[in-house]
Amino acid sequence: LFSRPVTFLRGAVKLDDLPPTDLPEVAFAGRSNVGKSSLINALARQKQLARASGEPGRTRELNFFDLDGKIRLVDLPGYGFAKAPKKEAERWTRLTQNFLKGRPNLKRVYLLIDSRHGFKANDDAVMKEFDVAAVSYQIVLTKTDKLKPAEIEKCLAGVAAKISRRPAAFPDIIATSSAKGDGIAELRGAIAVLTPE
Numbered sequence: 273l274f275s276r277p278v279t280f281l282r283g284a285v286k287l288d289d290l291p292p293t294d295l296p297e298v299a300f301a302g303r304s305n306v307g308k309s310s311l312i313n314a315l316a317r318q319k320q321l322a323r324a325s326g327e328p329g330r331t332r333e334l335n336f337f338d339l340d341g342k343i344r345l346v347d348l349p350g351y352g353f354a355k356a357p358k359k360e361a362e363r364w365t366r367l368t369q370n371f372l373k374g375r376p377n378l379k380r381v382y383l384l385i386d387s388r389h390g391f392k393a394n395d396d397a398v399m400k401e402f403d404v405a406a407v408s409y410q411i412v413l414t415k416t417d418k419l420k421p422a423e424i425e426k427c428l429a430g431v432a433a434k435i436s437r438r439p440a441a442f443p444d445i446i447a448t449s450s451a452k453g454d455g456i457a458e459l460r461g462a463i464a465v466l467t468p469e
């Protein structure tokens with residue numbers, strides 16, 4: 273699937289801007305600076321597709337990428353940026369919640385967790401939203417190149433224990449490093465399974 277070209281389709285700041293629901297979609301969520309843009313760029317084998325900005329909290333829209341008319345990748349706005357005004361955090365919640373609730377073609381959300389930090393309170397809040405909205409989600413650990421193998425194992429075990437009680441969480445966790453390429457093929461494979469062909 274990922275040998276096909278990925279192109280930017282559009283950004284949405286309100287529900288009216290969303291593309292039609294004619295294609296399956298997978299979305300990517302995570303705290304600001306978790307490595308979401310880098311991961312999307314690694315998946316697509318493009319350096320500048322999702323803007324990997326040095327400025328956390330800059331991406332304030334839902335960005336849609338078209339994978340050759342087969343599936344769309346949706347970059348959800350990063351959350352938890354300390355300097356983001358409260359109003360903005362509320363807007364994230366509202367737009368994202370509405371997207372999650374009203375998207376029949378949304379196959380899965382990949383929730384990115386920095387392997388050095390594990391779950392934070394706002395990750396827990398987001399998982400609760402996914403559970404309530406009955407949105408299937410899967411945890412992707414990022415930046416594993418920063419850890420030793422034993423530390424990655426420890427992180428995986430901790431995350432597995434936490435999601436075992438979460439109803440909508442997919443049990444398998446994918447450990448990735450966009451910098452080194454670890455886990456990227458595995459994630460591509462997981463996404464490919466979600467498309468009809």
Ligand code: GDP
Binds near residue numbers: 326350
């Ligand atoms: P976003 O805010 O979630 O889109 O995060 P970015 O993709 O912009 O990355 C945030 C920071 O983490 C940048 O400084 C990246 O260079 C760094 N980063 C992202 N992925 C990796 C990774 O796999 N390994 C390492 N070591 N750093 C990463």
